[in-house]
Amino acid sequence: MNNLPIDYNQTLLDLKEKINQAKYESFKSVNKEHILMNLHIGKVISEKLKLGWGKSVIDTLSKDLQAEYVGLKGFSSRSLYRMKLIFEEIFEFSISPQLVANLPWRHTDLIFSKVKELEKRLFYIQKSIERGWSRGVLEEEIKFDSYTKHLNFQSNFLKTIDEKNLVEYRLEFKDEYDLSFLELEETHTERQLENALVDNIVKTLGQLGSDFSFMGRQFRLELDEKEYFIDLLFYHRRLKCMIAVELKTSEFKPEHSQQLNWYLHLLDKTIKYHDDNPSLGILLCKNKSKITVEYALELVNHPMGISTYSYSQLPEEISKYLPNEEELTRILSSGLEP
Numbered sequence: 001m002n003n004l005p006i007d008y009n010q011t012l013l014d015l016k017e018k019i020n021q022a023k024y025e026s027f028k029s030v031n032k033e034h035i036l037m038n039l040h041i042g043k044v045i046s047e048k049l050k051l052g053w054g055k056s057v058i059d060t061l062s063k064d065l066q067a068e069y070v071g072l073k074g075f076s077s078r079s080l081y082r083m084k085l086i087f088e089e090i091f092e093f094s095i096s097p098q099l100v101a102n103l104p105w106r107h108t109d110l111i112f113s114k115v116k117e118l119e120k121r122l123f124y125i126q127k128s129i130e131r132g133w134s135r136g137v138l139e140e141e142i143k144f145d146s147y148t149k150h151l152n153f154q155s156n157f158l159k160t161i162d163e164k165n166l167v168e169y170r171l172e173f174k175d176e177y178d179l180s181f182l183e184l185e186e187t188h189t190e191r192q193l194e195n196a197l198v199d200n201i202v203k204t205l206g207q208l209g210s211d212f213s214f215m216g217r218q219f220r221l222e223l224d225e226k227e228y229f230i231d232l233l234f235y236h237r238r239l240k241c242m243i244a245v246e247l248k249t250s251e252f253k254p255e256h257s258q259q260l261n262w263y264l265h266l267l268d269k270t271i272k273y274h275d276d277n278p279s280l281g282i283l284l285c286k287n288k289s290k291i292t293v294e295y296a297l298e299l300v301n302h303p304m305g306i307s308t309y310s311y312s313q314l315p316e317e318i319s320k321y322l323p324n325e326e327e328l329t330r331i332l333s334s335g336l337e338p
Contacts, residue, residue, distance in 0.1 A: 035101040035108065038074070042087030045080055074105070086112050093118045095125075102129045107138055114139075120147045123171075131210045140178075149174040154290065155305035156297040160278075169239065173282060173305050177207055180311045190247050194218075194231055197247075211238045219244075221266045230263050241277040242267055245284060252288035252306055254296040264302035278302065284309055 005011075045058065058077055065075040073079075089112060090097060100108050103125060111124050124147065128138050152175035161169050181203045182196040197204045198217050205212050212234045219233040232245040244267060246260050260281040267279040281304040293306045 031104060032101040035103070035105055036097060038083045038105055039087050039090065039097050039100070041080065042083030042085070043091075045084040046088055049084070082109055082113075093121075095122070099125060099129075104135070106135050107133075110135060110138060110142070114142050123147045123150070127171075137206070144178050146174065149176050152176075153305055153307065154288075154293045154297065155303070156300050157303060157305070160301070160303040169280075169303070172209060172211070172236065172239065173307065175307055177284065177307060177309045178311075179207070179309045181207075182311075184311075186311070188249060190231070190249050193247050193249060197232065208234070211236050212243070213237060215242070221263065221270060223266060223270070228263060228266060230267075236280075239277060239280070240275075242272065242279040244279060244281045246281065248283065248285035250286055252283065252285045252293055252296075254292065254299075256283055256285070257296045257300050257304060257306070260304060261300045261302050264304070268302075280304065282307060 045053075045061075048057075055077075058080055062075055062077040062080055066072075069075065086100075086108060089095075090100060095118070103111075107128055108125075111121055111128075115121050115124060124138065124142060127133065127141070127146075133141065150171055150173070153170060153173050154175060155170070155173070157166055157169050179197075182193075182200060184192060184196055188196075194217060201214055205214065213236075215233040215235055217232055219230040221228040221230065230244045231247045234243040234245065235241070236243055244260065244263050246256065246263070248256055260283055264279045264281050272279060279302065281302060283304065283306045285306065285308055287308055288306055297304065297306070
């Protein structure tokens with residue numbers, strides 16, 4: 001159509017955004033009702049079993065529900081018992097059903113089957129909601145024990161961050177990061193590590209968190225006609241601060257933290273906007289001595305944490321028979337067998 005109004009394209013974009021938002025909210029609403037329905041079924045089954053119903057009765061109930069709702073999954077005997085178990089554990093530990101209802105049921109089932117401690121369960125529930133983890137990502141985070149990695153994160157936040165914000169800051173970072181997706185050799189240079197992280201920036205951001213925005217690599221700072229370069233620079237939308245990441249392929253040394261401390265000072269003096277929070281540093285190294293890190297951080301006056309990175313790659317005798325990322329993409333797009 002010719003001679004469209006000047007504001008037509010913007011109006012179309014606004015309407016599309018509104019429609020997509022409505023579809024998303026509708027999906028969330030349907031999912032929430034589905035979760036609450038499953039919990040109600042679990043509650044009823046729990047009560048009936050206490051009144052004397054046996055396994056055969058539950059099996060009959062399963063068959064009748066499946067016959068009534070043909071094609072609707074989730075009413076097998078096993079699924080009904082899972083609903084009962086999850087309801088009982090939510091009730092026992094006083095977990096809010098409304099919180100659980102924000103997640104797809106398969107996420108909830110995975111968390112309750114793999115994780116037993118209350119604090120861990122709440123952590124994975126909240127992180128899945130905040131970061132929109134797929135079930136596959138959630139499963140990897142549980143296998144990697146991300147909860148413990150967050151708890152063990154070594155930093156000087158206690159003396160550099162307001163107490164009311166401590167928990168929020170600590171839960172954004174890990175003591176150890178799984179970088180197996182980079183497919184690097186066990187021995188590599190810092191530049192190779194940096195290149196791999198940037199080349200795989202989408203996966204890198206997925207490992208760091210959804211609130212991280214990439215600002216650049218070898219980010220240049222200048223003072224008194226001297227240049228300094230930060231390996232990787234990010235901005236954290238929720239914490240509202242820049243995050244400088246320095247990469248070390250060796251064991252942590254105290255001078256590493258002093259170098260990063262200087263970079264943070266320059267960032268705050270020359271780059272930071274007045275309404276940003278103080279810049280924060282993460283030193284990512286191959287390994288570390290916890291006591292050395294503890295002592296070194298006592299000398300640092302800017303917010304900083306020291307993390308390690310690791311790989312969980314398959315043994316070569318197995319991985320050599322598997323398709324790489326390029327081959328896998330070709331297979332999936334063409335429908336061919338590997």
